[in-house]
Amino acid sequence: MRVLTLGETMGLAVSGSGEPLRHATSVRLSVAGAESTVAIGLSRLGVEACWVGVVGADELGARIRRELRAEGVDVRSVRTAADAATGFMLRELRTAELTRVTYYRSGSAGSRLAPRDVDAAFERFAPDLVHITGITPALSDDACAAVLRGVELARSAGAEVSLDVNYRPSLPGSADAMKIVRSVEPDVLFVGGDELRAVCDEPDPERAAQALVAAGVPEVVVTLGSAGALARVGDSVERIAALAVHVIDVVGAGDGFVAGYLAARAEGLAVAERLRWGTICAAYSVGSQGDWEGLPTRAELERFANTATTER
Numbered sequence: 001m002r003v004l005t006l007g008e009t010m011g012l013a014v015s016g017s018g019e020p021l022r023h024a025t026s027v028r029l030s031v032a033g034a035e036s037t038v039a040i041g042l043s044r045l046g047v048e049a050c051w052v053g054v055v056g057a058d059e060l061g062a063r064i065r066r067e068l069r070a071e072g073v074d075v076r077s078v079r080t081a082a083d084a085a086t087g088f089m090l091r092e093l094r095t096a097e098l099t100r101v102t103y104y105r106s107g108s109a110g111s112r113l114a115p116r117d118v119d120a121a122f123e124r125f126a127p128d129l130v131h132i133t134g135i136t137p138a139l140s141d142d143a144c145a146a147v148l149r150g151v152e153l154a155r156s157a158g159a160e161v162s163l164d165v166n167y168r169p170s171l172p173g174s175a176d177a178m179k180i181v182r183s184v185e186p187d188v189l190f191v192g193g194d195e196l197r198a199v200c201d202e203p204d205p206e207r208a209a210q211a212l213v214a215a216g217v218p219e220v221v222v223t224l225g226s227a228g229a230l231a232r233v234g235d236s237v238e239r240i241a242a243l244a245v246h247v248i249d250v251v252g253a254g255d256g257f258v259a260g261y262l263a264a265r266a267e268g269l270a271v272a273e274r275l276r277w278g279t280i281c282a283a284y285s286v287g288s289q290g291d292w293e294g295l296p297t298r299a300e301l302e303r304f305a306n307t308a309t310t311e312r
Contacts, residue, residue: 001047007133009036011031012032035133076125087104134164193222208220229257255292260280
């Protein structure tokens, strides 16, 4: 499978665990973005991945290109905006479970993503699946149009579409997440247990998945953090428990889960195995610092064989 994903990637500075930013004397510099994290996770698991985005003509933009290229992600369709800076975020790890994030993204290069970027990407890369999140449509009107253009081109090419809700209350454009779900009509929908209210009126994960399938989504995956995850495909429901790991940084776990799930799906594996791969990738993610740095290779994932417990 070849997967194309599009969205914003920013520079990232992270304080040490338990160290308030106001007292920090050093930070760890990296890059972060939901869609690019999924692309890296897929690439490490042997799936050909392409990330489409816009970066500034600055050092952070150069770093984003370098990091993704080094991870085997196709970055030929990354555009440089001469008149906008790469977005930036500060992340404060107050505890392993409590993270504070401050964004500096207003008018960022990432928000300049436009339909023409997606058109150019499809000329270079023919995907079997297009992966998007609810973050990108909320960045700007142009970014929203780019997402819808990606969906349109995917349908024309016979490719599938997966959507991760990734609800962000701080982004005004995220207010109507269900509108995005209806506009995209995804083949696979990922939604966190804490996001269910944004896409349906049912807070119970299993009943919410049933309602979303009844509304026309063929495959619904609900991630539940330490409570594991469940997937509903038609009338079939699979559940999996989370792996017990020492938590270092919870941010990025959801994107790691998506990468593992989609990689297993690309292999044609059953839903239970898709959940297992996703759970393993999430465990690697929370057990290390950074959004993507700790994501497993295919060999590392396979060492976790038979670790997770599936409940049906």
